[in-house]
């Protein structure tokens with residue numbers, strides 16, 4: 001057989017080879033034909049210089065088809081040290097949540113069907129009971145994310161009316177969520193109250209007028225004001241609102257459902273505390289500290305929640321069955337707080353101690369050193385992780401990392417950290433670390449369990465060929 005020829009066979013002839021037939025079985029006729037056509041065109045573009053090579057043509061088809069077949073959205077190793085990393089998908093789901101999602105995906109479910117009455121039901125019913133039980137609120141509903149929750153609450157309760165907010169709380173969360181913009185989009189009029197660092201109860205009283213719809217308090221989430229500061233305690237503001245007959249709405253941002261100090265983590269306000277302090281509506285995320293799927297949870301007074309649920313935007317922002325299934329299963333784990341740190345991955349990752357993480361780093365470091373050889377130096381170093389997603393922005397969790405830098409004796413790291421980071425991202429399960437002090441640092445906090453460690457180590461061989 002002549003593998004090399006100056007003229008290629010016709011496309012239909014090429015498609016009949018054993019290799020392309022096998023690829024057709026796997027990827028389908030249309031995709032293989034398109035890949036073959038592109039490979040032929042690429043050859044023609046330089047036909048004057050290279051003879052047609054069937055093996056190279058088939059390899060080009062195979063790699064193009066494999067590239068297309070690889071999922072665009074796929075798992076990565078989050079070794080950034082930020083546990084709830086918005087760009088990397090935030091909370092890792094509990095096995096219970098994963099099983100619940102798979103179950104409702106496989107077939108029909110009672111999503112909006114009341115099995116007891118045999119009549120149409122409400123999709124919120126699957127989670128409302130758990131949310132009221134866990135927060136002490138009268139009623140609850142849920143939407144696509146917390147940004148949507150804030151939008152819906154304002155649209156439903158403050159349309160064309162005024163909403164006083166402290167100037168210290170006019171925040172921007174990453175991804176263009178800004179309180180003043182959301183207000184405008186919801187049709188509410190923001191009334192700025194107090195100053196950036198200090199807001200007093202009398203500032204709110206001065207802001208109240210006939211067009212005031214409600215008072216809103218926003219958790220500062222991703223920044224902290226320090227020094228000469230004053231904010232009105234929730235209970236005082238709630239009492240003032242109650243006296244004036246105005247709803248008091250609090251956007252808690254992360255809103256964990258349990259007291260995190262129990263696990264040595266920094267304190268974060270809970271929806272239950274806000275409700276107990278007199279808040280009428282509280283919104284918070286499902287996939288931040290709560291450790292569930294992306295969702296925006298709204299709890300509060302029965303009459304206000306009913307009004308929120310009846311707003312037309314609720315239909316546009318509602319949750320799908322997969323999210324509801326994951327949310328219900330996640331919320332159920334909170335019924336047993338004693339076992340929560342074992343069962344809820346987000347909390348398990350946040351509570352891993354530095355000694356344990358150092359052991360992981362000591363196990364992993366030799367494999368990294370072996371894969372990269374004497375082109376680098378590999379150390380185990382202490383480092384600090386962050387919670388992420390605007391939760392507890394100034395708090396750090398002591399952790400341990402595998403730090404990879406220029407070999408001992410090299411004067412400068414040069415481009416090595418960037419090239420190494422790129423090579424790590426190109427692995428079959430991409431590894432995302434962070435670059436600090438001329439080193440790529442791989443924080444071990446989210447490398448969770450023996451199976452994950454084994455997968456991580458098994459793919460490191462590919463680094464041997466990386467250009468550093």
Ligand SMILES: *Cc1c(COP(=O)(O)O)cnc(C)c1O
Nearest residue numbers: 145146147219221253254285390
């Ligand atoms: C994170 C956050 C939001 C947005 O929540 P998403 O669930 O990401 O939409 C809104 N408000 C505050 C205070 C936040 O911290």
